Amino acid sequence: MNAPMSLTLFCLGAVVLIPLLASALSVLLGSAARRVLGVLTSAAVLGLSAPILVRVTSGETLELALGGFESPLGITLRADGLSALFLAMTAIVGAVVSCYAAARPAATGKRLVAQTVEPATVTDGDHRAALTEDAPAAWRTGHAGFWPLWLGCWSGLNAVFVSGDLFNTYVGLELVGLTAVALVALGGREAWAAALRYLFIAVLGSLLFLIGVALIYSVTGTLDIIDSGEAITQLAAQGDADLAAVVLALCLISLGLALKVALVPLHGWLIPAHSSAPSAVSPLLSALVIKAALFVLLRAWLWVAGPLPELEILAWVLAGMGTAAILLGSVMALRQSRLKPLIAYSTVAQVGYWFLLLPLLLDPETSALEGQPGTTLEEGAVLAGALSGTVALALGHGLAKASLFLSAGHLKDLYSTDEITELRGAGRAHPMLVMSMGLSAVGLIGLPLSLGFSGKWLLATSAVAAGHYWILVVLVAGTLFSAAYLLKAVAPLLVMSEDDQTALTLPQAQNHPGASDRTLTGKAQLAPFLLGLLTVLTGFLGVWLTGVLEVGAPW
């Protein structure tokens, strides 16, 4: 069952390097070969992530110093419970979406080609020329640039998840940011502006993060996540004045990452970026890319900073922003008339859940239940519960949102619109898509069984145990809101007939030339369905997830 240790460590390096190499290699290939390479790479990453997950589940933290250098300048890869879980989720979602993109090249974006006799020979650089010469140009579906960008993005994601120090975390984040911006830009004309806006935000967030990292280094003298955490704990124990710099660093890091994760009120960029991205890209952005920032945020708050009482104001500010995100995101989602912006706003709302735990981190006493007869709570359960709850919510969101965006994008490609009113009755022709949307809605609302339910349960119980009842109120409001907006999105698709039995007319599915016609109705629909099914089935993993998170936990 357990692979040998050396092999597992090889896997740790390989999950970063293999997608990176594949990304570089794919640039040299034609578009059909890129698809094959992409699917092979995703299978490889899936296979390489499995031994890591198994190893970590058995209770070991994996550590690998690449190239023989030790930190600070060497590259240290480390996989603990948190890493393994995010790695696994990314591998699953990434592999499914890769298969979808390979099956439906049209979903990878669109490119502008001059209407010459052989449009395929025109390369990207010729756009301008084609335009200035007033040659007729046209949008063509499918953009082979998807593959190198996405594989590079995947490499960056994995680098963030297994990075043992803040420097490599930064590099990984940048790789993710750069490729994500370019991926958005694949969506065509109206996506470019969104991509540019995203670019400004991404760079700004990275700069703030970088200054924060530098501050941490200047205080602790190390970039290693665990070492710096220990150094800060020692400083705190000594009562050193330098803690102000740590607080400032955390402020900058949190702000930078909040920009990247689109926490209200910094969410403006997310809506156009996620909703105008191509069908195969939106799920990756929403399910994976923002998770990288969340992951780093959890690392910074739990592993690096530890529960410093000085951070209390910041924690409350961020939790307040999280609450605002849940409310505002939901209200805005309810007001959307198009499917993809609605789902994008739902992401904004869901992001809020991941910030609610911060005040709990600083106040992990089971005060509310102390002295109660029969309470079964153990010491330290609040911290573990709050983190597991948040991670479960984030992972559940990854699966569910990927499924939802895939289905929505698929519908949009089918009917070339995502106006909800115009999609009325689409469920008749595509029951499987609607079923996937329903399954992911279960996960996003947090109904049992789903990972979302487990997450809400864990978060709610920790909140009650610590006496933070406000979290309960926020969770309830968020649940009701999410049910409302998801129902708004899904219910019209279910219309079968009008009351007077007249047939319902759907917008005509576009006549795609040749092969893409088949791909829209064929097996590609299985991808969102599979993810939706996983959303529900992972509902059984609550206990396992909590156990895995204990591996390498900071408490």
Add this chain to the structure above:
Amino acid sequence: MMLASSTGALGALVEAGLLGVELTQVQWYLLLGTAVAVIGMVRMLLTRDLVARLIALNVTGIGSLMIILALAARSAESADPAGSGPGIDPVLSALVITGLVITVAFTGLGAVLIRRIEGFPVTGRRDDPESGGPAQDPEAEQ
């Protein structure tokens, strides 16, 4: 983000141990870096012109990297009070170099995007008929 910049400035002030004290060279650099970053950020938020924005972003980047360089000099100072050597921390320098490379990469991407956006003005409609249909005349869109 204004908040961000002001906290950044405040932090640098705290860092520099300012307020009436004579500033060392390192502290001057910290302050300068913060000022440059803040100015860049403000400009970036206020301007509508895309190229100006991109340049402002670069200014912000330079400001932040200056802050880090100043920190590097400082931590080398504190690590080596004798003052021998050039007095720059290698790790933070590496951070700055990486930051520069990445900023350049982003700037390049941004420039490409801006060129495309401005070379291909917005269509009147929000939802242009998507891909795959019969070839579209760009004139029709302009």
Add this chain to the structure above:
Amino acid sequence: MVTWLEQIPGELLPAIPLVMVLLSLTAAVAIFPLPENSVKLRAGINLTAAATKVLLIIALVPAVVADGARPEFSAPFLPGIDLVLRVDPLALFFAGLSSLLWLLTTIYALGYLRGSKNKSRFFGFFSLCVTATVGISFSGNLITFLVFYELLTVVTYPLVAHWGTPASLRAARIYLRYALGGGLAVLIGVVWLSMYVGPVDFAEGGAEGVTELVASNPVPALLIFVLLVGGLGVKAALFPLHGWLPLAMVAPAPVSALLHAVAVVKAGVFGIVRVLHDVFGVEAAAELGVLTPLLVLAAFTILYGSYQALRQQEIKKRLAYSTISQVSYVVLGVAMVNVLATTGGIVHLVHQGIMKVTLFFCAGLFAEVIRAHTVSQLRGAGRRMPLTSAAFTVGAFGMIGLPPTAGFISKWQLGTGALASEHPWVLWVLVGSSLLNAAYFLPVVYALWFADPEDVDPETLASGDAASDAADPLRVREPKSLLVPALITAGLTLFVGIAASLAFAPLQVARFIAEGVLG
């Protein structure tokens, strides 16, 4: 007495409740991908699963009720909390009802939906719905109950929305709103309670630690009780949380039957019984002082529902309000806390199910065969559809509580229980409700048998399924698969009334449960 249960190796015992749940789940999974036109295969899977389940439950009854066997299955779910499925008499009682009526409703639905679209989806969700109901009945702790309770909410939504018309989508949306709200209240109650006492395993006389909680912290305990019962009351359609039920009657007739008799409404009531008996325990509940308010609420709901039913002209709506009224008998019975009344309440769980399912089957038949939707359209239907009308009459008499129907047994138990309790006024509620029941059911019965058909719609005379009889041009022949289930349930209504004293008749099992709870 050596039962077959003892011959099963010990390690297989836990599988029994799991198999029960998986049986209908497997059926659902097998049905979903079936193509629309594989009618026979779908029917075969459905009926096999349903019949197997009925047989399994019948085989379990003696072992569980007489010998006290309690097969139990558990699997880890959340930290410190397991998913527990346990067979106990009350669970078996409810599961027996649901699987028997699942079988009959499936037969009915097979006929009812013949020729309509989306049958695989319908029967898939239908089976999931039964999975959830059986899961609810076998749940061994509050969190397991909650999981299946929410599952039920989700899987009934597509059933209510099945026709896909704006009206049914609206009804389904309102249903979902109510049910999710209620589910959320239950969830908060469960979270709160489990923070105090852990996983809240159901146990006769109250879950572990709850009695102590009531003694030490009465205010949170009271709030938790209100949250739980309030949340469950939504599905149980307790006043003022009943608004969704009359709307949901736009669903196909088999779904209405399922909703009213087995699944949703009953799940709510069953949950209230569980909370009262096996979470708080009647003594702790009495200490909290919640029983009398609950009793008053139930009594009011009974009268209110009956009064509203009287005002409805549409048959299905009248039946819907009648359900609101009848289901509260169960709450009324258990809130009176003595063996007689509790027996009456619990037995009504089954009796009301059988009678109401009969009425909905018949209402569906009337609607399908002679397009009769309102009471006035039923005039003279007795001559056209004598068997259906007879079944309807039996069901209606049962609802009124006339001997020798099942309804009489329930009401008799409740009435004697009321006299023996501290609340003899409840008897007047029963009398008043019975009078109202008579007032809204007897005119229907009268219209069926004694009123002259005004003008027979010529279309219905020769419409598809209902071939006219040569002898009597008015007489129509009902489709067998619709008629037979209705006749069976009508027969059962009479049978459980007449044979109430047989061993393992619902009444006896209910008495056994009541005695177990109340000592």
